[in-house]
Every structure is written in structure tokens, then in C-alpha cells.
Amino acid sequence: MVSSGITGRTRPTKVKKHAAAQKRKRDDVDVEKLEQAVEELDPRNGSYRDFTDLPLSEPTKQGLKSSHFAVMTDIQAKAIPLALKGYDILGAAKTGSGKTLAFIVPVLENLYRLQHVGMDAGLGALIISPTRELAIQIFEVLRQLGKQGHMFAAGLVIGGKSLEAERQALTRMNILVGTPGRILQHLSQTVAFNVDDLKMLVLDEADRILDMGFQRDVDAIIEYLPKERQTLLFSATQSRKLSDLARLSLQDPEYVSVHAEDRTATPKTLQQNYIICPLEEKMDTLWSFIQASKKSKILCFFSSAKIVRFVYESFRHMQPGIPLLHIHGRQKQGARLDTTAKFSAAKYSCLFATDVAARGLDFPAVDFVIQVDCPEDADTYIHRVGRTARYNREGRGVLFLAPSEEEGMLKRLEAKNVPIELINVRQKKRQSIKSQLTHMCFKDPALKYLAQKAFVTYAKSVYLQKDKETFKLKEYDFEGFAASLGLPGTPRIKFLKDDDAKQKKQASREALEVSDTSAEGEGEEDGPAKKKAKTVRTKYDRMFERQNQDVLADHYKKLVKNDLDATDADDQDLNGEAGEDAEDDFLSVKRRIPAEASISDVVPEDTEATTKDQKVVHLQGAKQPLIIDSKRRENLLKSKKKVLKLMDRGKKLVYDDEGNPHEVYELEDEMDFKARGLPGEQRKKFIETAREIVAEADVQDKAAAKAKRKEKTRKRKERERMEAEGVDVEDGGVTLDVNQEDLLANFRADAEASESGEVRGKKWFQEDESDEEDKGKKKRKGKRRAKVEIEEPQTLEDMEALAAGLLG
Incomplete structure (x- = not known):
């Protein structure tokens, strides 16, 4: 028997695994001392500087120490004591002032004192963020602080992840971080998700969450939550509207604004400038700035995801010499997380982003924030520029403003106490990339499509802006902007x-x-x-009064009109053909039907009056006449396109080997085809007929070949016979002194002998004796002819004798 205290394990059992096996209320916690210390806090009169000055639990202190947080910021020193006391808070502070810790520490401490731990306790705190990236960042800070001894189960629910896996884990969560849409989806669809015992609700970037974009989701979430709870709202630009506060059921909220008395709404270490940049020069200016700041960390903001994609793809092809990244709301969650991780870890990089990265994200050591497209309001500007100069570090922001946007945007920034100065761009360092973008759009249709979508989305974003004093649609040079994107022409948009x-x-x-x-x-x-x-006036009248929308419509109209004015009516015949004087013109109109002419002037010969109000017009090339019984029918003659439709279509003819014309496509009648039988039977008949035709042609070919061989044999024998009889064969002809009856008798005998088979053909390796004899005779005749000598005539008598001999 093995004793009860000894196990069979060779390695010691880890204490942490036993502690993590079941999360239950801990007995070694002195909750009463913490409660008494919290009650003794005086947040309004007391001054707290370090985290050690606050009554915090040991796990929280260890988490702060491991994360190197010792001194509290202004918002933390004022908000954490009030939150520990249980007050509802409206917290407003500049970007980068540490608002995340201002609500994470109270969440951990309040749930710790209540011992809201374990599956039975349910959800105790709900933290809502407007973007996925910000929710992930909050969850990471919560995990870093809570992993040093806290027993809470914390979860993250955002879009782009497995919904089923989140459902299975929601029943064990004590603290939940998520986005409004995903949280509402679980509240309405997940049965085991219970929020009846919720203690705390936190809204980070509350002004954005309470905005119109999330109004329905937040209102629906509030209906599920209990009324008795603690609510914390934090943002860089806080809303104090009574309607928003009433929606959240806040009870005597404490407004904490540490920078309300400051002259500026942005950090003092932030240098803010703006430049006057016309719309058509934005791409050139941005490229030149990136080229001049290759050893910097740059964050560029645009108004839409399509512009971000186009700028990223086009600049990436041009290789600026600095790593390029892009992030927007249409990317998948994995790609967005990878982009934020790469940009955070990079030393030198350039990130093109939409407003999805404008709120709450903590990118370390950002040197420049470039707002290429004008923000919709001053609050958006503050959030964008807050990605740099965080935690008392230095940073710089540059705003691109069109000439029409300068006055309105500066008024909005002045009302928000945002100091900004005008700077100029050095023209010597500006580089033009218009020709390069045009070349790339010409070679790559996908990039050209991106440029078109970028143009449309930018124009639409300007058109939909509420601030019409800043965004004046008619004062933008959209044609120049389209050309700066590399487009050959301006895309057509209705609202432009x-x-x-x-x-x-x-x-x-x-x-x-x-x-x-x-x-x-x-x-x-x-x-x-x-x-x-x-x-x-009917719709047909309005339709025919419109001018043609083709590209060459105006040019053609002017051409026809000028010809009519220049040419006299006497020089034109009925068909509009010009006289002899018009033959020298480079361009001439062969046939014209004037729009102002009446029907009788156009076709007086072929027009017949059927009734008092009807006329019949016989068009040349049309079988059916045109009956003019209304103004709409009369207007048909004014349009060449309509007249062509009334005419019969021509037929394209081809000629076969026998010279018979027929159409290119001759389709047989279906009934005639079926009457001849099934397709299989027709195929057999066709094959038999074709076989007979081929056999007959074969017989004819054989007969022709046989006759040709006979004729050749006859000529050869005749030549041999003439040579045997001593008849001379000359070049000019052959003279025969043989009886014709004898020749015919010999020919018939030869033919009968060849038909009876007596004359057999020679094989390829044999030579006929007659052929050898012919060759010998030819050689002898050639030698004999070579020896003949012609004597030249010496006297007149010799010439007469030679002439008499030639004449026979």
C-alpha cells in the first residue's frame, strides 16, 4: 500500500496548476481592511501622486510594478479615487494621458473587494470600445495588470473571430472587453450570457460610442443591463449632453477634466502645423514628404478605405525607400492585427490609415501624423493628432488643407483651443509623380480601377460632410485631382x-x-x-428633342449645318448629292434629310396620302412603307438611326465552287428536316449516297487513266513503225507516206491485243527492248546528224536549187 501523502509522480506538482484549477473566493483576503481604507479616501481634498498612496490590493500592486507604473498622471490621480468610492465618472483628458489605467485599476479593485470571482458570480464588468484595435489594446493592459495574482476570468469579444468559441467561454467570464456590435450580438443570441449581476460599465472613447454610428447598438445594450451599476465614461473630447447622460442612466456623475483650464486641448510637446495644398497637389506633396523623412515613423490619415488602398499600392510600386503599411475597416481582423503589431515594432515606417486608427491606439514613438484629407470636425483632428506626442514625448502633426477649407477649419480648431501654425512647402524639394501614376494606371487596369474608386469615394465623402462652410463642393478642382491620381479623365458622378x-x-x-x-x-x-x-408634350417629344449623347454628336451637327449653309439648294438633288462644285471638298455628306424639311420635301415622289391626316412614305430599301399618322412617326424621319432600323437588313452572300451564290448561314426548315426521317437514318442515307458518288467518280478516274495509257502506247508504236519504214521525223513536224487504211488496221490490232492481255506492263526493274533500241537509234541519228555539213551557196544557180529543194 502506498501512503496517502505519496504519489507516483517523479516531478514535484506545481502549485500554480492547483491554484488555477478552480477559481473560487480566496480566504486569505482581508476585504474589511480594504473597504475601511477606501472609505477613508478623500478624493476631493486629498492629493495622491503615486499608486502606493491608494488602498490597492497586493495583486494590483504587483501588476503595476511589473508593468513599471509608479507615478499617476493627472487623470488617474483624480479619477481612480472617485471610481474606488463607487461614483459615476465623466472623464475627459488629452490624448496620451493614461485614461486606460484610470478605469482598469478601479474595475480590478472593485470586483476584488466584492470577491466577484468564479463561474457562479457571472459577469461583473463590461468595457466597450468603438474599434477592435482599441479593444485589443485595453485587453492587453488588463491582462498585464491582472496576471500577477488576480483570479478573474477576462475575455475579449470582437468581430472577425469565431462566434461559437466566444459563446462557450462567455459563461465563465467575470470581465468582458468588446465592441458594441459583437456585444449586442451575444446579448441577443447567446442564451447562457447573463448580465443581471453587472457591477460596472465602462465606455472608452465615449463621445464616439455615443455618436450616431453606435447609437442604436448602445441603446439596445443599455436595455439589457441592470439599472443599479457604476458607469465610467472616458474620452479625449467628452460629451456633457443631458440626452446622452440620460440614455446611460447615470446617477450624480462626477465630471473629471484635468485639462479644462489649459489653454490648449492638445499636449504641449506637440508641434502642430498646416499647409495650403490644392487638391491636385496632394499626391506630389505627400510623396515628397515621405522621401524627405525616410528615417522617421509616419502615420498618414485619409478619409476613405479606397484612397488608402490606392495610395498604398501606387507608392509601393514606386519604392519610396521606407516600409509601407496600410490599415482600414474593410480588412480582415488578422491583417489589421498584423499591421498594428508591425507598425508598433518598427523603427522607421509609414502607415496609411483611415479613422479606424485615430482613437485610443498607442503606437510608440510616432514622429509625424500627416492628415492628408481634412478631418470632418475638430474632435476628429484632436484624436488623429493624438497618436503622437504621447506620455510627454515630442511629436509633430501636419494638416493638409485645400484653399477653400482653410477658413472654416481654422475656426473650428480655434473654438477647441487647438494652436496651429501655417508653414510653407519648399518647392525645390517637391517632386511630381503625376506621369508615373499615369503610366502605372495605363499598364495596370486594377490600379486604374482603384484610382477611380478612390476619386469617387473622396468626392462622396466631401459631398456628405455636414459642415458645408468648410467643405464647399463647387470650389474643389476635381478634374485636376483625377489627373493627379493618374486617370485619363474625370469619372462621372451625379452629385458633381x-x-x-x-x-x-x-x-x-x-x-x-x-x-x-x-x-x-x-x-x-x-x-x-x-x-x-x-x-x-409627351415623353416621346422630350426624348426626340434631346441631343445625341455620343462623343462626336456636336462635331457632326456642326459639319452638317455648315454644309447646308455653304451649298445652295439648287446644287443638291433629291438624295442630297452635291453638284460639281462640291466634289473638291475634303468632307462631303452623301445623303441628308433636313430636320426642318417637311415630309413632302423629303420624299415627294414616293409619298401617298391615304387619309386627310395620314401619309405613306416609301423608304428606299424598305419593303413595308412608313405610315405617318402622328408627330412621333414623323420625327422618325429626322433620325438616321431610326430610319436605318426601318430598312431591311442586307444579306451577305458567298459563292461556291460552281459559282452559285448563297447566304453565309443557310438554315433548313425544321419541319422539312423532320419529314425526311430520324437523324440516324438520314446519316446512313447520306453516307450511302456519298459512297455511291465516290465509287462512280472512281470508275470515271480509272477509265480516264486507262484511255491515257492506251493513247501513250499508240503514239509509241506509231513512232517505232515510222522509224522502221525510214520516215524522217523532223523538229517542225512529221511527214507520213503510209496508207491510212493500213495504219488504222494496225492500230485496231494493237488495241485488241492490249485488251486481251497479250501486252503486259513492264515492272520497275525491267527495261523494254524497244526502249533500248530507241535509245540506240537516237544516238546513231544524233551522230549522223552531227556529220551533215551544209555548204553555203556560191552562185545564183545554187541558191535557186536550194530554194526549189526546200519547196519540195
Whole structure:
């Protein structure tokens, strides 16, 4: 038997595993002493400087010490004592002043004193953040402080992660950090998620959460939470609206603003400047700045995710010599986390971002914050520029303002006590990248598409801005901006058109008609103006009154009009053909139907009057005549496009080997095809017919070849016979002194012999004796001819004898 105190393990059992096996209320905690010390706190009159001056538990002190937090900031010194006492707090402080610790320490301490630990205790604290990155950052700080002895179960619920895994873990959570959308999803869909015993609610970046973007989600979350709870709100720009506070059910909140008396709303170590940069020069200025600051950590803010993607992709192809990163709300969660981690760890880097990275994120040692696109308001500017000069470090912010944005934006910043100075850009160091962007957009259609979407989203963001004094849509040079992005033309956007078009469209038709009639009446010379009968304008009339939207419509119209003015009517025939004087023109119109001409002027010969109000027009090339019975039908003759539709379509003909014309595609009637039988049977018939045709052609070819061989044999025998009889064969011809009947008899005999098979063909390796004889005779004849000598005539008698011999 093994004693009860001895186990079979060779290694000592770790104490931490036993402690983490079950999280329950600890007996070694003196809660009464902590409660008494908290009650003795005097947050309004007392002065607290270090964390050791506060009545904190040992796990919290160890966590602060391991994270190297010793001295409290101003917001922490005022907010933590009030939160430990249980007050509702509205905390406002500058960016980078340590607001995260101001609510994490009270959450840990209040739940620690209540011993709100374990699965049975349920959810004790809920921390809500507007962005996923900020929620992850809060959770990391909470984990660093709580891992030195606290037994709480803390969780993080944000979008982009497994919903089922979060559901299984929610039942064990005591502290929960998340975004409004994900928290509301679990409250409405997860059955085991219980918040009835919630003790604390924390809203970080409360002004953004209470904004219109999260209003519905926050209102729905508040309905699930109990009324009796402690609520903490923290932000760099705090809202004190009674409507917002009433929505959150705050009870006598304490407003903590440590920088309310300061002259500026931003840190003193932050240097803020702005430059006047027209819209078409933004890309050049940004590229030049990055080239001049390669050994810096830069954060650039844009108004939309499409612009971020385009600037990142285009600058990445141009290789600026500094690592480039980008982050926006349309990325997946893993990519966003990787981007924030890389930028935080980088020494020199440039991050292109939207406002998703403008709030609460703590990027260490950021040198420059460049706001390429103007922020929507002063609060957004403060949050953006707060990513640098954090924790009393130095930093610099630069704001790009268009000339039309300067006056309105400076008023907003002045109202928020934001000091900012104007600086100029050195023109010598500015580089133009317009040609490079144009070349890249021409070569890469995907980059061109990104540029188009970037242009559209920027124009839309300006159009949707509420502050119309700052963002004046008509004063932007959008054509120059499109060219600076590398686009060959400005994309068409509806809201970029003049507002006068809408007013004209909504104007009274009756007023327009009255003005037209009055103008016509004043121009008459015969008498006073007479009011014309009021006519009804249909949609077809308005449709035909519109000008063609093609690219060359105006040019073509001018061309036709000038030709009409220059050419006399007498020089034109019925079809619009010009006379002899117009033949020298470089451009000429072959056929024209004037828009002002009547139907009788256009086709007087082919027009027949059917009734009093109807006319029949026979168009050249159309089988069916055109009946003119309304104004809409009459307007058809004014449009060349409509007239072409009425004409019959031409047929394209091809010619076969026999010279017969037929159409390119001749389709057989389906009924005729089915009448001939099934497709399989038709295929067999076709094959049999083709086989017969081939066999007949084969017989004919064989007969022709046989006749050709016979003719060759006949000629050879005839030549041999003439040589045997001593008939001379000359170059100019052959003279035969043989009886024709004998030749015919010999030919018939040879033919009968060849048909009976007596004459057999020779093989490829044999030579016929007659061929050898022919060769020998030819050689002898050639030798004999070579020996003949022609004597030249010496006298006239010799010449007469030679001539008589030639004549026979």
C-alpha cells in the first residue's frame, strides 16, 4: 500500500496548476481592511501622486510594478479615487494621458473587494470600445495588470473571430472587453450570457460610442443591463449632453477634466502645423514628404478605405525607400492585427490609415501624423493628432488643407483651443509623380480601377460632410485631382453636376410654354401676338428633342449645318448629292434629310396620302412603307438611326465552287428536316449516297487513266513503225507516206491485243527492248546528224536549187 501523502509522480506538482484549477473566493483576503481604507479616501481634498498612496490590493500592486507604473498622471490621480468610492465618472483628458489605467485599476479593485470571482458570480464588468484595435489594446493592459495574482476570468469579444468559441467561454467570464456590435450580438443570441449581476460599465472613447454610428447598438445594450451599476465614461473630447447622460442612466456623475483650464486641448510637446495644398497637389506633396523623412515613423490619415488602398499600392510600386503599411475597416481582423503589431515594432515606417486608427491606439514613438484629407470636425483632428506626442514625448502633426477649407477649419480648431501654425512647402524639394501614376494606371487596369474608386469615394465623402462652410463642393478642382491620381479623365458622378439642372427640371412647364409663346408673338411683324393653343408634350417629344449623347454628336451637327449653309439648294438633288462644285471638298455628306424639311420635301415622289391626316412614305430599301399618322412617326424621319432600323437588313452572300451564290448561314426548315426521317437514318442515307458518288467518280478516274495509257502506247508504236519504214521525223513536224487504211488496221490490232492481255506492263526493274533500241537509234541519228555539213551557196544557180529543194 502506498501512503496517502505519496504519489507516483517523479516531478514535484506545481502549485500554480492547483491554484488555477478552480477559481473560487480566496480566504486569505482581508476585504474589511480594504473597504475601511477606501472609505477613508478623500478624493476631493486629498492629493495622491503615486499608486502606493491608494488602498490597492497586493495583486494590483504587483501588476503595476511589473508593468513599471509608479507615478499617476493627472487623470488617474483624480479619477481612480472617485471610481474606488463607487461614483459615476465623466472623464475627459488629452490624448496620451493614461485614461486606460484610470478605469482598469478601479474595475480590478472593485470586483476584488466584492470577491466577484468564479463561474457562479457571472459577469461583473463590461468595457466597450468603438474599434477592435482599441479593444485589443485595453485587453492587453488588463491582462498585464491582472496576471500577477488576480483570479478573474477576462475575455475579449470582437468581430472577425469565431462566434461559437466566444459563446462557450462567455459563461465563465467575470470581465468582458468588446465592441458594441459583437456585444449586442451575444446579448441577443447567446442564451447562457447573463448580465443581471453587472457591477460596472465602462465606455472608452465615449463621445464616439455615443455618436450616431453606435447609437442604436448602445441603446439596445443599455436595455439589457441592470439599472443599479457604476458607469465610467472616458474620452479625449467628452460629451456633457443631458440626452446622452440620460440614455446611460447615470446617477450624480462626477465630471473629471484635468485639462479644462489649459489653454490648449492638445499636449504641449506637440508641434502642430498646416499647409495650403490644392487638391491636385496632394499626391506630389505627400510623396515628397515621405522621401524627405525616410528615417522617421509616419502615420498618414485619409478619409476613405479606397484612397488608402490606392495610395498604398501606387507608392509601393514606386519604392519610396521606407516600409509601407496600410490599415482600414474593410480588412480582415488578422491583417489589421498584423499591421498594428508591425507598425508598433518598427523603427522607421509609414502607415496609411483611415479613422479606424485615430482613437485610443498607442503606437510608440510616432514622429509625424500627416492628415492628408481634412478631418470632418475638430474632435476628429484632436484624436488623429493624438497618436503622437504621447506620455510627454515630442511629436509633430501636419494638416493638409485645400484653399477653400482653410477658413472654416481654422475656426473650428480655434473654438477647441487647438494652436496651429501655417508653414510653407519648399518647392525645390517637391517632386511630381503625376506621369508615373499615369503610366502605372495605363499598364495596370486594377490600379486604374482603384484610382477611380478612390476619386469617387473622396468626392462622396466631401459631398456628405455636414459642415458645408468648410467643405464647399463647387470650389474643389476635381478634374485636376483625377489627373493627379493618374486617370485619363474625370469619372462621372451625379452629385458633381450643377444644382441648376435639378431646378430646371422642377420648373413649371406651363411657365416655360408661356414664355415661349410670348417671345414668338413679339417677333411677329404682321400684328399683335396671338396666344397659341396649348399643346401637350409627351415623353416621346422630350426624348426626340434631346441631343445625341455620343462623343462626336456636336462635331457632326456642326459639319452638317455648315454644309447646308455653304451649298445652295439648287446644287443638291433629291438624295442630297452635291453638284460639281462640291466634289473638291475634303468632307462631303452623301445623303441628308433636313430636320426642318417637311415630309413632302423629303420624299415627294414616293409619298401617298391615304387619309386627310395620314401619309405613306416609301423608304428606299424598305419593303413595308412608313405610315405617318402622328408627330412621333414623323420625327422618325429626322433620325438616321431610326430610319436605318426601318430598312431591311442586307444579306451577305458567298459563292461556291460552281459559282452559285448563297447566304453565309443557310438554315433548313425544321419541319422539312423532320419529314425526311430520324437523324440516324438520314446519316446512313447520306453516307450511302456519298459512297455511291465516290465509287462512280472512281470508275470515271480509272477509265480516264486507262484511255491515257492506251493513247501513250499508240503514239509509241506509231513512232517505232515510222522509224522502221525510214520516215524522217523532223523538229517542225512529221511527214507520213503510209496508207491510212493500213495504219488504222494496225492500230485496231494493237488495241485488241492490249485488251486481251497479250501486252503486259513492264515492272520497275525491267527495261523494254524497244526502249533500248530507241535509245540506240537516237544516238546513231544524233551522230549522223552531227556529220551533215551544209555548204553555203556560191552562185545564183545554187541558191535557186536550194530554194526549189526546200519547196519540195
